[in-house]
Amino acid sequence: MIFNPRQQELLEWVQRAGHVSVDELAHHFGVTPQTIRRDINQLADERKLHRVHGGASAHSSVENVEYSARKVLNIDAKERIAKLVAEHIPNHASVFMNLGTTSEAVARALQHHIGLRVITNNPHIAMTMCHYADSEVILAGGVMRAKDNGICGEATIEFIRQFRVDYAVLGVACIEMDGTLRDFEMRETRTSEAIIAQARNVFLVVDHTKFGRPSLVQMGHLRQITALFTDQAVPEALLPVLEETGTELYVAEELLGAS
Template sequence: MLILNQRQKDLLAWVNREGYVAVEKMAAHFAVTHQTIRRDITLLAEHKLLQRYHGGASVLSSVENVAYDARQVLMIEEKRRIARALAAEIPDNASLFINLGTTTEEVAKALSQHRGLRVITNNFHIANLMCDYPDCEVLVAGGALRKRDRGLTGEATVQFIRQFKVDYGIIGVSCIEHGGVLRDYDYREVLTTQAIMQQSRQVWLAADHSKFDRPALVELGHLSQVDALFTDQPVSAEMAEVLAAGDTRLVVAA
């Protein structure tokens, strides 16, 4: 399991935010040697978290997400805090959509003590986990199964989801742009998440701070379509204005 120290986490978030950062600039900022920064970059590049270049590091391509096994451990403590905060607001006897993503999988884990849940998901990891919870009914969408993360997507998935209207749609996302646009990498996954948002009375987005201003190819929607954003750090003044304009509630997990 990959465990990042705080400097490596901050370095990765910086590169994701800026797009490219030079080794010299990172070494000065963190008050460490160039060799230390290069070792950090090499480690992160080996786990496909960023792209290594001579003299610096950049974000990965906007057309491909970080590998699933790396995302399982990336920002894991932040994801768990977000999951606990979100789960604490879900009442017993609620109906839920839960979509693909490692953050939503942490939400599923945090719901283990709830009773009377009715869960619809296109995520096999979540289905396998929650089917063992007492008094929890799990419905699994059909569709094409992706090898890389055991996610179900495609027209059959969308059609299945559109049969239901649930209390809460719990979604993750790959990118939140500074103007509030939500983006992801796979257009089939985007279509599924859009259906979830349309068929949910409340849409709750779980996203750690590294998701802000990452590059991703496909437009999913806008924060104004989200009722609540659960994250792990206070947002910028500009983002706070976007949330206020869209009447989106902000929850910063302690």
């Protein structure tokens, strides 16, 4: 099927960014949201992208974007989120940190903290934080994935259950509008569930592309999360869920005039 120039540019944008909202697209193209929704529906019917709540996604529900691409995807947003999270973690705290590039951004943002005790199944985080002042990093054992070096599985879960920490910093692939949390792989989600169970406070760190993104495996619910950190206003449909669950919301908005 032949797409018009707007639809072709829309498709290229979604493929490049991973997720784009209807409002962003409508503003960029100078058309109504209804026009953009029709474009998205047509492209989705042709299996060129995925319809998601409030926008379009290039992501499959069964496979994540390659790690090399995720490291640079929405990097500015992830760094703003990370800086805000770091402001809510004190010195001399114990912290669980899981897989994910946003969690890795938080690890970098904690570089000026002292006396941290960090337990992680993410070797990238372990290598980043092992030199921090008066801090100690404990790397979980288990099966290491070739695609991103993440460690997960039954051995990892048993290791995590030995600890009870002050904070957990978690990334996740998807937050659905009813508050359900999802990710792509069973072993990874079970490992994250174990981290949630062993933390006094759970900080969920996600950029705006994760809202309504299709993902396969259920991981938990917002009722288990102390605070949600993101980079843009959350979808309105999620606000009643946050109020019901008592989950605090922090938005690391982009500063006006920032380059």
